[in-house]
Amino acid sequence: MQASRARLFKEYKEVQREKTADPDIQLVCDDSNIFKWNALVKGPSETPYEGGIFQLAFSVPEQYPLQPPQVRFLTKIFHPNVHFKTGEICLDILKNAWSPAWTLQSVCRAIIALMAHPEPDSPLNCDSGNLLRSGDIRGFQSMARMYTKLAAMPKKS
Amino acid sequence: MQNQDGLLADAEVEGISSTQASNVDDWENFRDDAIMQQQSSIWAEEAEKIPFVGDKAREPLSSLAAEYQSGSPILLEKIKLLTEEFAAIRRTRGDGNCFFRSFMFSYLERILESQDQEEVHRITGNVENCRRTLQSLGYADFTFEDFFALFLEQLESVLQGNKESISHDELIQRSRDQSVSDYSEWHITHVSTYVTWMRKEDVKHMKFLCAAFLSASPYNVSCLVVMFFRFVTSGEIRKRSEFFEPFILGLTNATVEQFCKSSVEPMGEESDHVHITALSDALGVPIRVVYLDRSSCDAGGVSVNHHDFIPNPPSGGDLPLAAATATAAGGSGGSETIKPFITLLYRPGHYDILYPK
Numbered sequence: 001m002q003a004s005r006a007r008l009f010k011e012y013k014e015v016q017r018e019k020t021a022d023p024d025i026q027l028v029c030d031d032s033n034i035f036k037w038n039a040l041v042k043g044p045s046e047t048p049y050e051g052g053i054f055q056l057a058f059s060v061p062e063q064y065p066l067q068p069p070q071v072r073f074l075t076k077i078f079h080p081n082v083h084f085k086t087g088e089i090c091l092d093i094l095k096n097a098w099s100p101a102w103t104l105q106s107v108c109r110a111i112i113a114l115m116a117h118p119e120p121d122s123p124l125n126c127d128s129g130n131l132l133r134s135g136d137i138r139g140f141q142s143m144a145r146m147y148t149k150l151a152a153m154p155k156k157s
Numbered sequence: 158m159q160n161q162d163g164l165l166a167d168a169e170v171e172g173i174s175s176t177q178a179s180n181v182d183d184w185e186n187f188r189d190d191a192i193m194q195q196q197s198s199i200w201a202e203e204a205e206k207i208p209f210v211g212d213k214a215r216e217p218l219s220s221l222a223a224e225y226q227s228g229s230p231i232l233l234e235k236i237k238l239l240t241e242e243f244a245a246i247r248r249t250r251g252d253g254n255c256f257f258r259s260f261m262f263s264y265l266e267r268i269l270e271s272q273d274q275e276e277v278h279r280i281t282g283n284v285e286n287c288r289r290t291l292q293s294l295g296y297a298d299f300t301f302e303d304f305f306a307l308f309l310e311q312l313e314s315v316l317q318g319n320k321e322s323i324s325h326d327e328l329i330q331r332s333r334d335q336s337v338s339d340y341s342e343w344h345i346t347h348v349s350t351y352v353t354w355m356r357k358e359d360v361k362h363m364k365f366l367c368a369a370f371l372s373a374s375p376y377n378v379s380c381l382v383v384m385f386f387r388f389v390t391s392g393e394i395r396k397r398s399e400f401f402e403p404f405i406l407g408l409t410n411a412t413v414e415q416f417c418k419s420s421v422e423p424m425g426e427e428s429d430h431v432h433i434t435a436l437s438d439a440l441g442v443p444i445r446v447v448y449l450d451r452s453s454c455d456a457g458g459v460s461v462n463h464h465d466f467i468p469n470p471p472s473g474g475d476l477p478l479a480a481a482t483a484t485a486a487g488g489s490g491g492s493e494t495i496k497p498f499i500t501l502l503y504r505p506g507h508y509d510i511l512y513p514k
Contacts, residue, residue: 003303007299007303011299014299065300066381066384066424092419096425097418097419099418099423100301100384100422101296101300101301101388101418103297103299103300
């Protein structure tokens with residue numbers, strides 16, 4: 001408990017210090033609970049997610065950093081490795097490949113990388129995975145693009 | 158053996174998931190946290206069976222022979238040979254961290270027994286170098302500094318071990334504080350049993366060491382120190398990536414960086430000669446690995462192979478890039494002058510600690 005709190009506090013200070021270092025990631029800690037974080041990440045360019053802003057919710061376990069944080073998309077996203085309903089993310093570093101060398105910030109970077117490079121062979125969203133696996137790149141891109149427009153972009157009034 | 162553990166673990170996974178299956182109506186309820194929870198409950202169960210480091214101190218080697226009673230005659234022959242040279246074995250849990258855990262216990266135990274201030278001073282210097290290595294590789298200090306501090310603390314406490322005798326209560330208290338787990342109740346029972354055993358053995362300065370490393374909770378000092386070694390190993394491999402690259406390519410298809418991220422830094426990833434070479438070099442601690450497998454060499458009869466990992470230069474510290482570290486000692490001369498004080502028994506997939514006679 002103590003160790004995880006101390007570590008998160010260090011990460012918090014680092015995030016404050018490096019606020020402008022990575023313009024694609026905005027990581028914020030919950031005002032009242034250091035175990036809850038939120039992040040806004042920019043959809044990577046040259047992907048169907050370009051132009052979208054995606055919100056991630058972090059829930060950090062007490063055993064952090066020996067155990068990975070739980071992260072899910074709050075913003076709806078059409079991606080083979082993200083559960084369409086729950087936003088759960090299938091990413092090795094959030095499971096068995098986790099190590100304390102990762103930080104909340106670098107997890108965000110890994111998620112952006114996953115957005116740019118989907119792994120259709122281990123899908124959480126089978127519809128999305130099947131489109132890619134059957135080679136229907138265009139179909140996948142237009143679906144992903146549509147959901148980016150619907151869910152991750154500011155609504156035109 | 159790790160194989161058996163694997164089977165047991167599998168059996169439990171089936172058992173647990175089948176009982177849970179009735180509660181789980183659809184796939185969507187299988188969330189990550191549920192999987193993690195299941196994993197830690199398996200750990201807790203496993204923990205009751207085998208501690209991180211065996212609680213039977215210096216189990217006689219005959220127990221090893223008993224294990225292979227109906228096994229390969231080559232193995233039995235080799236165990237007989239081992240019995241001539243080694244007095245005992247201390248088992249470690251087959252959780253993928255067994256090499257690091259064996260090394261940790263073996264090294265700290267050695268310091269505890271020898272009270273070798275000079276060695277502590279030497280390794281502290283090397284730990285400083287490792288810290289600088291990680292910094293120069295771009296690791297944020299806060300990701301590794303706690304693990305480094307903890308290892309140095311352990312060194313301190315084993316040095317003081319024979320001056321300050323720890324009371325029973327303090328011992329339990331310490332072990333509780335040091336654990337970051339939910340299993341504290343079970344934990345206390347375990348430590349208490351252990352203290353009873355220790356009195357019988359009357360090895361007073363072993364108390365601290367054992368309390369810190371035998372406990373069954375998944376996140377205690379022992380795990381944090383394993384993580385320290387993983388950082389050190391990863392840093393060394395990346396610092397000398399040109400040297401390690403060919404060895405890594407022989408193991409996997411990964412780049413040096415990928416290898417460190419996926420096979421060195423995560424807990425539970427098993428160790429290979431690459432890890433051992435890197436750790437031995439980084440800390441400047443020679444390690445002997447004795448191989449117990451079914452290989453038999455020439456017709457001249459069975460012999461037990463061993464391999465000495467000798468850091469170069471032997472005093473540790475910064476190493477030249479070309480430093481070849483792995484030197485077979487068995488009769489080949491040259492490295493005979495250095496006798497590693499850490500001896501591990503390797504059976505395919507698992508490391509335990511061996512105690513020479």
